[in-house]
Amino acid sequence: MKEKLYIIPLNDALQALDECPFCFLERKLEQDLIDFVLGSSASYMESDTRALTDKAGFCRSHFKKMYDYGNTLGNSWILKTHYQRILKDMEQAFSSTVPVKISFFDRKKATSSPNTAVGRWLLEEESSCYICNQFEKEFPRYVDTFFYLYEKEEEFRKKVLSSKGFCLPHFARLCEHASQNLPEKKQTLFFPPLFNLMKENMNRIYEDVSWLIEKFDYRNKDADWKNSKDAVGRAMQKLKGGYPFDPVFKQR
Ligand SMILES: [Zn+2]
Ligand SMILES: [Zn+2]
Secondary structure, eight states: OTTHHHHHHHHHHHHTTOSOHHHHHHHHHHHHHHHHHHSTTOGGGSHHHHHHHHHHOOOHHHHHHHHHHOOHHHHHHHHHHHHHHHHHHHHHHHHTOOOOOOOHHHHHSOOSSOOSHHHHHHHHHHTOOHHHHHHHHHHHHHHHHHHHHHHHOHHHHHHHHTSOOOOHHHHHHHHHHHHHHSOHHHHHHHHHHHHHHHHHHHHHHHHHHHHHHHHTSGGGTTSOOTTOTTHHHHHHHHHHOSOTTOOOOOOO
């Protein structure tokens, strides 16, 4: 099958037994890309790589990760030429934004989409990120592979059903994919067992967090921590994805 490339990383991600295998894949890709743009291969000195980062830019969360990674010179190069592009686009957006007359009625209407060229330009900028874009390209391949293996390989299905489930954002995307791509009969193989898995694991985390609070009671000071010691970070990951408890990823 064409998704062969994705089988090994997906199995590795499941094997890791984290709160979400797709978060695991996302982090791997993210760190590989940060290494690629800022690491020792010095891709930031190559104009074709910089043409890509100039065009896409980075989101707030990835700028933060690039800052923390280190490499001031690399970041400066990436920023310098990205700024050249931004300055040009800004000029254009500013010159096409002109004052418009509005009626009293229009003034009270909530605006859901930007009204100005500046607003439209910045909305587009905000949702564009070299690293996020790459993951968006890869993610559907992983989801296809996931469903392929889930359906065809009992071993894989067992592994999924004994895993810790998924973070909510990635689980939502799996459900959407299933409802849009799987025939009804196959959806029944997916929805009920995975809803059970998610319920079990959301409750598990709820219990971990609850027990962590109990541990602060002096009467429980000698009691077992159970699985609660790292519950805060895992509970956050389960709700929103990512690894809030990870150490900073730095240049090696
Ligand atoms: Zn996730
Ligand atoms: Zn991003």
